[in-house]
Amino acid sequence: MSAPDNPLLTQSSLPYQLPPFSRIKPEHFLPAFQIGAAEQLAQLAEIVSNTDPATFENVLIPLETAGTTLTRTVQVFYNLISSMATPVLQWVEGQLSPRLTAHQDEIYLNRALFERLSTVYATRNDAGLRAEQIRLVERYYSDFSRAGASLGADDAEILKAYNQQLAVLSTRFHQNLQAATEAAAVIVDDPAQCDGLSADDIAAAAAAADERGHHGKYLLTLILPTGQPILPRLNNRELRRRVHEASTSRASSGEHNNGPIAIEMAVLRAKRAALLGFSTHADYVAADGTASTSAKVDALLSQLVPPAVGNARAEAAILAELAAADGVEIAAWDWLYYSEKVRAVRFELDTEALRPYFELNAVLQKGVFFAAQALYGISFEPREDLAGYHDDVRVFEVKNESGEPLGLFLGDFFARETKRGGAWMNSLVDQSAITGLAPVIVNNLNITKPATGEPALLTIAEVKTLFHEFGHALHGLFSDVGYPRLSGTSVPRDFVEFPSQVNEMWQFWPEVLQNYARHVVTGEALDHAVIDRIRAAELWGEGFATAEYLGATLLDQAWHRITTDTVIENAQQFEAEALENAGLAMDMVPPRYRTTYFQHIFSGGYAAGYYAYIWAEILDAETVEWFKAHGGMTRANGDKFRSELLSVGGSRDPMAAVRSLLGREPEILPLLRRRGLMAKQPLTSP
Template sequence: MTDAVTNPLLAPTPLPYDLPPYGSIRVEHYLPAFHEAFAAQRAEVDAITAQTEAPTFENTLVALERSGALLDRVARTFYTVSSADGTAEVQAVEEELAPLMSAHGDAIQLDAALYARVTAVHDALDSLDLDAESRYLVERRYREMSLAGAGLDDAQKQKLTDLNQRLSTLTTTFEKNLLADTNELAVVFDDAAELDGLSEGELSAAAQAATERGLDGRYVVTLTLYTGHPYLASLTNRESRRRLLEASRARGTRGNAHDNRATLREIVRLRAERAALLGYSSHAAAVLADQTAGSPEAVHDLLRRLAVPAAANARAEQAALQRIADGDGIRIEAHDWAFYTEKVRAEQYDLDRAALRPWFEAERVLRDGVFSAAEQLYGLRISERHDLQGYHPDVRVFEVHNADGSELGLFLLDLYTRDSKRGGAWMNSIVTQSRLRGTAPVVVNNLNVNKPAPGTPTLLTLDEVTTLFHEFGHALHGLFATVTYPHFAGTAVHRDFVEFPSQVNEMWIFWPEILAHYARHHETGEPLPADVVERLHASEAFNQGFATSEYLAASWIDQAWHGLSVDEASREIDVAAFEAAALADIGLDNPVVPTRYASTYFAHVFSGGYSAGYYSYIWSEVLDADTVEWFRENGGLTRENGDRFRQRLLGVGGSGDPLEAYRDFRGRDAEIQPLLERRGLTV
């Protein structure tokens, strides 16, 4: 049945803030709801194009913004679940849905009659009396439809639709393969001695993971999305470190049912074909034409400028590691880097990062760190709603109020890893704010922290603390964006701008007034000692050669794949050889410093939204570093500064040019010097 009586996705939710009634939704509800939603939006768009009245902003652009509300609700509800609790049944729905979603999107984006009406309004734009957001909506809709191929002839549109549907299937397959291979390659250890160096909580989490897999008495270490693993820094057994990194790097390359090499090659080829059809030399050129960077050349210039000093710094760091490793009679390899980095850190700064975990208890970091910083900067009041249910028992729901007590939205937190959750960390919007639709934001943060046994505290690494702050920066962006039109809601900004707010928010973790509040020992309540804080500050640029190199290497691989022409992408490409040549080209081919993501598990670009866009983290960091300097110059984390940042940047959402919004906030364009200094790239 697909009626609203039996399918909770087809009726307005009775819950606050339009939170989906996840407790009532079953897997079999999704596909019928999608089919109803597709038909509803198609009818709404047909009503726009069937009008005999001349195109106007109201009867075309506003009507288009009103369309698709049901589809938006169903899709956001489903994709939240498919990424965070992708059971086999959910994955089957996603596979069937992928080409249907693509076809529906193309049917609207490539609709000739709709494009003609949008074009007519765009051509008359200067004669219309529109506010700034409305004017920008006309400009964006026209540009996006043009870049998507709305001006192509019917035969070209059909080919484009076919390409998009096939690509949607392939990217879903890539994600499914990666999740399966990541789960299969989780490393099993027979003896706790093999995991010497892990904390009691980490060992408990490994034992718990083994128990959940029916391996009582053994230990399972699950893999992270990126190449490395936090445990590599503390495992004293070199063979255990080797096994862990080897498993991580093997994903998608084992010649089994989950091998991603053929899938990614076809994705690259079809993306190149699509770009050529749209009049571009490569997929990267097509993507970057509508980003703040503007062109692949601009991205390449930045990456090459940073790669030379980053590689040099990594070599210097490697030499320092080797001097200590010589005492152990070994030659440093990739699986040794993190372990000996901590030895060098201890030697140079008398700092053991693994020993900091007792000061980073998850609940305290969340409430007295992440939430407290948001209260200090923006006056937010955040309280847990135990009466509201998420899509999984681990999900917690919080209500967010403004300083004046007015309702802002809901924040959901899904902290722990599980086999049905994709790797990494991310934010997404379940509901977006829109004056036109009368909706308020509901956002979720997903992390993949190992869950300890019941009764054991969740102690975070410093990297996990950083990730928690980072993802909440995205959440704030989604909560604060205040727009009229759904098209601009939440984090719907240029891809190479979207990381900017999150990267700013993660900077607050070391600010004295924030750190002192949340970094307290989980047993004694004692604050992190002042001398340790000083050493943390002194070591901020430590190991940045490695960190910058592994990131730039992944960014360059992304650009290399997506810079291929149709002819180049159609050749038989050996994935490993292609990667090696790309890294040699930019001088980042140091085998001891592997790329943060290799192609076969590079979910950001082959199954996520970052194709030809992984550079955006460093591109956004130019803005982020410059913004942090502004806060320092203007009195720090004050409400006045927070309100300015909220109103002029975060609150804009996608309703204006992002670089213009930045100039409005900063008073000028961003400068790169603060970034170079932060990453130790000035020499």
Template sequence: MADTTNPLIAPSPLPYYLPPFADIADEHYEPAFDAGMRAHLDEIRAITSNADEPTFENTMIPLERAGQILHRVATVFFNKSSSDSSETTNALEEEIAPRLAAHDDAIMLDAALYARVRAVAQSADTLDDESRYLVERYLAEFEHAGANLDDDGKERLRAFNQTLSTLTTRFEKNLLADTNDLAVLVTDVEELDGLSEGEIASLAAAARERGIDDAYLITLVLPTGHPVLASLTSRTLRHRIMEASRARGRRGGPYDNRELVLEITRLRAQRARLLGFNSHAEYVTAEQTAKSPEAVSRMLGQLAPPAARNARAEQAALQEIVDEHESEPFAIEAHDWAFYSERVRQATYDVDTQAMRPYFEAERVLRDGVFFAATKLYGMTFTERHDLMAYHPDARVFEVHNEDGTELGLYILDLYTRDSKRGGAWMNPLVSQSTLLGLPPVVVNNLNVPKPPAGSPTLLSFDEVNTFFHEFGHALHGLFAHVTYPKFSGTNVFRDFVEFPSQVNEMWMLWPEVLENYAVHHRTGEPLPADLVEKIQASSAFDEGHSTSEYLAAALLDQAWHRITADDAVGDVESFEADALADVGLDNPAVPTRYSSTYFAHTFSGGYDAGYYSYIWSEVLDADTVEWFEENGGLTRENGDRFRRLLLGVGGSTDPLEAYRAFRGRDAVIEPLLSRRGLEH
């Protein structure tokens, strides 16, 4: 296929450089990858072959301009493979992963390029702040990636990187396949007692999509728990769902991930030693705000004991409900927790989160909640562009403008789950803002909400609304990028800082002015009762022992896997996991880890390896920021402009903790987080 016929080669002619999805077919990806890698290497050779003395203008500027074709095809392809995969994209992703790893190494281990960057760094003090920081970051990343190794070391590193890229891709594909394979099929509607008519209709539609009539399909979500567990009265079905969820990747057969977990962690440890670190966790955190696994352990260790204590107290309360109300009492197990937790919540606070679904119709949540809060805070407006096509019929395109009417970028929402989409929720850019390249931002939010039958409303759960606001916080981070260099655009920040803007945006979900604008019964038009809102606020720390414990268990498990050294021999995934959780006091069978090793996509295929601690690390900043908003008038344009200018807009162009100090006037303190999660005592 000639390059001129490939829609991924040239810049898109569409508004905001939106990829021309109508013209892109699966057969375009591989030749575009090939062309992109060739062009990128040619651009790097042009830099390193320049006989002139290295300067910022002849080294860093062309380095930032290089690789645009490859970046273009990679963003489109990996968005496609994660949100609407096919047999073709799955096969290509496994085939292309080691080639991309080799390509990255060809650049990051290029001795001549490293020497030029190092030479520029010696005179970087004459540059403006963003340009100087660009040089600092490149130099640090070259050295972190192994540019200082000798030729033999570089060759060994290349082998590690290519093998790991293949293994992590295989882990993700195994997980998607096993998740689909383990979906729970129900043939008797009476087993679904406790679910609403709309939820049952969605399960029937999911079964029909797989060609199964007169049945109901409960597809699995990424975490261990499942939203329907809070409502299903059938303990047998709850048990089936939990067992299916926990079986992913560990039941033998072609999708078993246990050997991959052992091999990935072993190779990461060996690679870390080659690069001069004791463990992969030490290697990763050295380039994050945490700086060391010991700092991570200190913070997580401060939280784990009170979280486990609170979870045990919550478990005792649940057991009392069972002992008092069940004709044949039983010990609370993991699949019972959400169901009886809702009963305790109702008894203690008179709050039934499932009864709130009729007030959370998706379109109102989007327009009158998520968009409304953004307009009030930042002045931005949204217009759906039906003339612009996204990558899937369910994905919708919105044009975003600033308050003064100037164009800002595009926002794409892909709300619904499907078998071709990986689990969870996420944001990713399709076009990253850069004034150097003249590019505006185009960002995508993916969620996994069950799609109702045609003509029925999409009613969201309380948690799904929270996730919506969270992911839109990531989208804002991308949309508000205002940087010169593409390296710093939007969410291109340290991993343990990237969750901070998204977590802050969650606060607007229950902000009175926002909530009363979108939380309206989809049939009657009645607002969510005021007394229920008060009860929600009063119960905000309810069940935090459980939720904090399951999260910390996953974060500490991630750390345990990545603190092993090249000398450690781990032979059994289940035993290692059990020992790791026991060591930190989070081995309560009724409170399983949010992600078990074999379906822990964040750490074994999602880029959060040794970094899953990032969520609560960022939440320290988030809770402190929420306190600032509350102290300074909340949802105001002045507050929004300050947050946008000092934090969201700068992306990765400055040290994130320095940016936070500029916004807050001081470093963050942990007390607001402890109070939020009920851990202060």
């Protein structure tokens, strides 16, 4: 296929090299991959054939500039397969994923290339290189070493086979999950059963049912985590049970059963880790993070489990008492419902009544963008002339205070049938000085799309997610590094959530909240007394939230602490035993993700790394206190956070960057205070 026929084969002529989505077709990806992979291998072969002594200029620079066609193809494809996974694209993914894995192995297992890289690595501190260049050499050396570059020929072939199998299984896992999640959507015949939902919610459910061919019915779709956001509002207990069980049983049986896939992947990862010289896959992952060892991960988690479980049990007792007054013996599907009642009674909060104050466009532009402008001086201009990959995608040009162009931000906020669950950030174009490219960043959420003409009203949790994901976007947009390998969010997995979690603090910052939290119909600002009650209620439910998160985290660790001789016959049994051993076997508090829909670890890059959220929250909680101690939302604070952390990507040791900001080593106490894990007084009934 020639370049004019395949837009992936040439540099985009659109501003910021935004991909020309209207011209890109599914049939373009495999040819572009084949051509791009061949180009990259030919470019890397020139490094090996060069007879001059190995230097930064003739090894690292070609490594960084090789493969532009392949990079462009892969970045576009994996953005689309996450958000527009049509059957045709899923077929392409099945073809592309193992080929890409094989291509990466061909690069990283190239012994001659590794030898030239090793020469540069050995002399890096004596070659007059800048700090960022030394960092680049070290990251590449680590990449090749961890990928098996020093293995013998026989072991390298074994490793390739493991990687191929894992690529195929990972693709199958997430395709199974998507199909199972769509199939698990709950169909309701009678709208009376939806009592508690707003008229807008019911209209959206009717529209979703109609779209999928269930005319005259109502469809309650599922999001990725166990806890479904409609449960606190459903007065019909039987429907609550149906929704909860649909969520927790996803992909656990039948044609889309992910249990056997999870077992096979965990075993393959254990074998691969052993081949690479590590005791377990968890040890392999921790070694490349700021944690550095599994023992340090254990030390953190062991401090959190007992108080979290204690708080969750105290909350359960309160909820059971409240449910008993209704003649109900409380079950897992009742937890969120009665927890909401506690908020209503104890804190006089009706979160459903608050949703009209959190309209999507207002939260985005008068909340998220407003906070970023106040902190960093940046501006956002809608680019109606630029199109995303779907009609729902909105494009904004981001500029510095001086008017200097910074990059593009794309927002894709609504759920749809072809979109995977959860929320995430993607990069379509990575910033680097060596390529001269500016960043193009995408945020994806899964907010229920309202009926035509109706506003999109968010829950408090969805507002938090919007701020969180934009924190990732800022990490990409502010990147100011020399080399693509170090750009944006190219930092250790247990550090990448830190900037995004810090950005959550602005959700309830007074001047930000007052700016965006206005009633969608009347324009009335959210009352200060209500804001005070929201803040007062922040600790309620932290026992549940921490325990369900730790359940998922320790389940992830259990799957990736197995060794090559571990025998697992049933995924559900393994999960139950893992939670029991972790002290988190609580029927009322299932893990945030159960094995068969734990996308993060079986198809999302977080294998043995889901601890990253709580690990990064230590740094986040410390940084929030730093902001408050230094005057809060000021340009001086924003500029320092940007220069010390957000702009440096992976060009600097991340913990050194944190120490530079804080002026000392971070501590765990702010995190414990935030999550109520230091409380000495027991919870009491409302």
